[in-house]
Amino acid sequence: METTAFYLPITELLITVITALAVYYLLQTVKYYRSLPPGPYGLPFVGYLPWIVGSSAPHATYLQLSARHGAVVSLQLGRNLLACLGTARLVRELFGRADSVGRPHTPLNNLLEGRGIVLSEGDLWKQQRLFLTQKFRSLGVKHWEKQRFERFIMAEVAELSTTLEKTAGAAVDPTDILGRHVHNVICQLMMGFRFKDGDPEFSRFNDKVAEGMRLYGAIHIGEHLPAYLKLPGKAAAIKAIQRNMRDVRSFHQQHVERRCQQRALETQETPGDQDRAPGEHGRLGDNVRASHDTNRARGSHANGRRKDRTPCGQNREPEDLLDCYLDVLDGQDEAEFQKTFPGLTKADAACQMVQVMNDLFSAGMETVRTTLVWALLLMLREPGVAARVRRDLSRVVRPGEPVTMEHRKHLTYIEAVIFETLRRVSVVPLGTTHVNLTDWHVEGFRIPAGTHIIPLINKIHMDPDCFSDPHTFNPDRFLHHGVLQTPDNFIPFGLGRRKCLGEALARMELFLFFANVMNSFKLELVKGDAMPGLDGVLGITHAPHPFRLRFISTAVADRDSTE
Numbered sequence: 001m002e003t004t005a006f007y008l009p010i011t012e013l014l015i016t017v018i019t020a021l022a023v024y025y026l027l028q029t030v031k032y033y034r035s036l037p038p039g040p041y042g043l044p045f046v047g048y049l050p051w052i053v054g055s056s057a058p059h060a061t062y063l064q065l066s067a068r069h070g071a072v073v074s075l076q077l078g079r080n081l082l083a084c085l086g087t088a089r090l091v092r093e094l095f096g097r098a099d100s101v102g103r104p105h106t107p108l109n110n111l112l113e114g115r116g117i118v119l120s121e122g123d124l125w126k127q128q129r130l131f132l133t134q135k136f137r138s139l140g141v142k143h144w145e146k147q148r149f150e151r152f153i154m155a156e157v158a159e160l161s162t163t164l165e166k167t168a169g170a171a172v173d174p175t176d177i178l179g180r181h182v183h184n185v186i187c188q189l190m191m192g193f194r195f196k197d198g199d200p201e202f203s204r205f206n207d208k209v210a211e212g213m214r215l216y217g218a219i220h221i222g223e224h225l226p227a228y229l230k231l232p233g234k235a236a237a238i239k240a241i242q243r244n245m246r247d248v249r250s251f252h253q254q255h256v257e258r259r260c261q262q263r264a265l266e267t268q269e270t271p272g273d274q275d276r277a278p279g280e281h282g283r284l285g286d287n288v289r290a291s292h293d294t295n296r297a298r299g300s301h302a303n304g305r306r307k308d309r310t311p312c313g314q315n316r317e318p319e320d321l322l323d324c325y326l327d328v329l330d331g332q333d334e335a336e337f338q339k340t341f342p343g344l345t346k347a348d349a350a351c352q353m354v355q356v357m358n359d360l361f362s363a364g365m366e367t368v369r370t371t372l373v374w375a376l377l378l379m380l381r382e383p384g385v386a387a388r389v390r391r392d393l394s395r396v397v398r399p400g401e402p403v404t405m406e407h408r409k410h411l412t413y414i415e416a417v418i419f420e421t422l423r424r425v426s427v428v429p430l431g432t433t434h435v436n437l438t439d440w441h442v443e444g445f446r447i448p449a450g451t452h453i454i455p456l457i458n459k460i461h462m463d464p465d466c467f468s469d470p471h472t473f474n475p476d477r478f479l480h481h482g483v484l485q486t487p488d489n490f491i492p493f494g495l496g497r498r499k500c501l502g503e504a505l506a507r508m509e510l511f512l513f514f515a516n517v518m519n520s521f522k523l524e525l526v527k528g529d530a531m532p533g534l535d536g537v538l539g540i541t542h543a544p545h546p547f548r549l550r551f552i553s554t555a556v557a558d559r560d561s562t563e
Ligand code: HEM
Pocket: 095, 117, 118, 119, 129, 186, 359, 360, 361, 363, 364, 365, 367, 368, 371, 427, 428, 431, 432, 433, 492, 493, 494, 495, 497, 498, 499, 500, 501, 502, 503, 505, 506
């Protein structure tokens, strides 16, 4: 009897406490979700993930959500909360904040251990960003007229013309054709080498990159649902990704080693410097390959930029980004090293350098190539625009003659065509995910620290309030009395502190490749093929479905028309 009397109050107490806790938890949860920006409901545990991973065009899904819920949308993807920003004003304001520069710490991102430039954070990101910005400028990416970087691109443009001539008007996939040449521009900027035509290393490298993307695509759901990566077979997939990353890194590493050896040789050859020990990286290995062209091997020192033959980085100008890094790493001046890369050991800085190379290849090659392919596709679809491009060119250069940066100021319509291409197809429609480092209060809602934040670039570019009649391809919207305009709502390179580092380079490449192709070739749809559409697929970039076209040399076209 006594036992029962004692038992009942305890049970009641327990039930009361549990109920109170459950109600409290429920109220807190409701309060938490009500404080968030509006968004769709999802399923327990996985949230809205099935709708996003199941879509071949997630950017279009986000666009619909933004249309339904407003300028800021939140949704749960597995364990991650996502906020989408649907106006340029919000992206500008929020990504300009110092606490907007985090990147997601997801299981697959973490494989890179926070190295490089795209996924690094904090002081490491700041120092690398500063270093790269300065070096891009000094290599002539920003102030092309003072430097020789344009010559790298023009050399590649000339090679592309040769490649296109060789097709002799046959049907080709422009993505394949442009790949090596766009890749070579980055190769030259980074490491001063280029792949020759038919170089098997190029296919090997490309296959590795494609394999990496395929492997990542197969398990990227694990970024939001880490438990997924514990399923049978997933550990093997992660290992394969790691192996692939090692292979791609070692490809760049070999070029670093070769350069170290060259620099060490130069040091030994320099009178009075025989006693100098080779730099730390001069000992990295001896795996030297001779299958590529290199600036040094091609004697670029003779082009007047090289000042003298003093050792590694002393009193001579760097030829590429690798030189810029090695000048600091190999330099005798420890204080200079610490000032440039505070808190890093030389070994850390060397790993960092190789990952930065990887990042710049990934960020800079696919984006430019895809934009060029879209531009060509749009010229097939818009013959009136293509004709006006040619008319403008003919006022400035003769058909087939090289178009250079010097001509750019007279060819604003071509720049407008490139802008309109970037707007109409948004090659990087969701930017790169940011993470806020503190709680934000935006438009009356709370975005808790650690939220994954994406700018809806394609939504902004296709918003009729930002661009009238947005589905129409109209380059003139970027011109005012013939002067190129950059509207606030035009944000293909992102905004704020982590804005694209390669914008100036990308714009230079896009102009030179596009203008020169248009000046030397007429583009034709292959007979019997359907006109390619503007609904692409979203992988690393928003790319068109494969299509073919024919490049007819203007010399041949003019000859045929006079016959
Ligand atoms: C058409 C060409 C390109 C487009 C549309 C493009 C677009 C973008 C966008 C939208 C971002 C994300 C910005 C953010 O996080 O808010 C980005 C980041 C970046 N881009 Fe580009 N990009 C292009 C070409 C290039 C090139 C040629 C390079 C360099 C070789 C480059 C290097 C980078 C880097 C390093 C970042 C990360 C910056 C950081 O995290 O601090 N991009 N780009």
